[in-house]
Amino acid sequence: MQITIEPLGPDARKPLAEPFTFGKTFTNRMFSQKYSPELGWHDARIGPYRPLVLDPATVVLHYAQEVFEGTKAYRRPDGHINLFRPWENVARMNRSARRMAMAELDPESHLEAIVTLVRLEHEWVPRGEFESLYIRPTLIATDIGLGVYASKTYLHYIILSPAGPYFGSGFKPVSVYVSTDYVRAVRGGTGAAKTGGNYAASLLESERVKPLGYQQVLWLDAVERRYVEEVGAMNIAFVYNGRRIVTPALSGSILEGVTRDSVLKLAPTLGYEAEETRLDIHDVLRDIERGEITEVFGMGTAAVIAPVDRLGYQGKDYFVREAPGPVAQHLFKTLTDIQYGRAPDPFNWTLKIEVPQ
Numbered sequence: 001m002q003i004t005i006e007p008l009g010p011d012a013r014k015p016l017a018e019p020f021t022f023g024k025t026f027t028n029r030m031f032s033q034k035y036s037p038e039l040g041w042h043d044a045r046i047g048p049y050r051p052l053v054l055d056p057a058t059v060v061l062h063y064a065q066e067v068f069e070g071t072k073a074y075r076r077p078d079g080h081i082n083l084f085r086p087w088e089n090v091a092r093m094n095r096s097a098r099r100m101a102m103a104e105l106d107p108e109s110h111l112e113a114i115v116t117l118v119r120l121e122h123e124w125v126p127r128g129e130f131e132s133l134y135i136r137p138t139l140i141a142t143d144i145g146l147g148v149y150a151s152k153t154y155l156h157y158i159i160l161s162p163a164g165p166y167f168g169s170g171f172k173p174v175s176v177y178v179s180t181d182y183v184r185a186v187r188g189g190t191g192a193a194k195t196g197g198n199y200a201a202s203l204l205e206s207e208r209v210k211p212l213g214y215q216q217v218l219w220l221d222a223v224e225r226r227y228v229e230e231v232g233a234m235n236i237a238f239v240y241n242g243r244r245i246v247t248p249a250l251s252g253s254i255l256e257g258v259t260r261d262s263v264l265k266l267a268p269t270l271g272y273e274a275e276e277t278r279l280d281i282h283d284v285l286r287d288i289e290r291g292e293i294t295e296v297f298g299m300g301t302a303a304v305i306a307p308v309d310r311l312g313y314q315g316k317d318y319f320v321r322e323a324p325g326p327v328a329q330h331l332f333k334t335l336t337d338i339q340y341g342r343a344p345d346p347f348n349w350t351l352k353i354e355v356p357q
């Protein structure tokens with residue numbers, strides 16, 4: 001792919017010279033390319049981070065035809081940079097695009113765009129413990145018009161935001177509320193796609209339970225409101241008797257998380273059993289009360305592993321454990337050691353980007 005590199009403007013900032021906030025601070029540059037049926041993907045460029053200019057009637061603003069991704073760049077002890085399974089994000093973005101009737105990206109060019117942008121912005125990859133540079137590829141429908149149809153033109157862009165450790169001071173458990181009033185996604189719908197509407201649909205309930213002390217919502221299946229699906233921005237796992245890790249099977253309405261898949265592959269090599277199955281919330285709550293479920297944790301790029309201390313369900317709290325459990329800690333350490341290049345990478349999950357030292 002031919003990528004035009006534009007010069008930075010006079011207002012470019014010195015990387016990480018000031019305190020940063022994840023999702024609010026962005027690096028100096030962004031990648032973009034356009035799609036039209038006549039030209040295919042074209043006009044690939046990396047230039048200054050800047051606002052998009054969109055006609056108010058642009059399709060994405062009305063019918064939410066958009067998908068996105070989330071992955072991270074990690075600073076290795078040798079000063080170079082690791083990406084973690086970026087191939088999976090590139091592939092998932094295309095699966096999401098297909099579901100939303102959007103133009104798919106060439107996977108190799110997409111990865112090349114990510115690598116080229118991260119290499120140019122390498123000084124923005126922080127060096128602090130558990131810090132990282134978040135990578136947000138985005139694809140939006142850019143036809144102008146109020147008719148409901150699949151856009152013919154698209155914009156693909158990638159922005160970068162430095163991220164502090166998800167757990168500011170120590171590995172802290174989160175509380176989760178099991179929603180029975182609302183659903184996130186239904187089989188046959190768009191739950192398995194990383195598309196904005198899924199998140200918009202989750203906001204009302206997550207805002208309602210926040211003041212009650214729950215940081216995340218756990219969604220049940222939309223038909224029977226019985227089978228465990230996933231948490232707001234994480235997949236979920238339950239640990240039985242300290243050794244069997246059980247996570248909901250992919251149902252078509254769950255996002256196929258890269259961290260979830262990594263845990264499923266890694267767990268057996270660490271001496272745990274790993275199982276994907278249909279999980280009835282009533283059985284889960286019973287097993288928490290019986291003490292058979294010894295840990296619950298979320299899995300996702302942001303936190304990697306997020307221990308859960310309690311599940312709220314229909315006004316009652318089911319306490320799992322106060323402090324992070326040994327399985328969550330073991331998985332967190334093993335995964336982050338691979339991500340940051342502190343340990344061997346037996347699965348070839350990392351892509352090393354060499355940068356000037």
Ligand SMILES: Cc1ncc(COP(=O)(O)O)c(C=O)c1O
Pocket residue numbers: 070230231232233234235255256257258259260299300301302
């Ligand atoms: C709805 C949802 N489920 C699960 C995940 C976890 O996926 P991953 O491990 O690929 O970050 C995410 C985060 O990306 C998410 O937004």
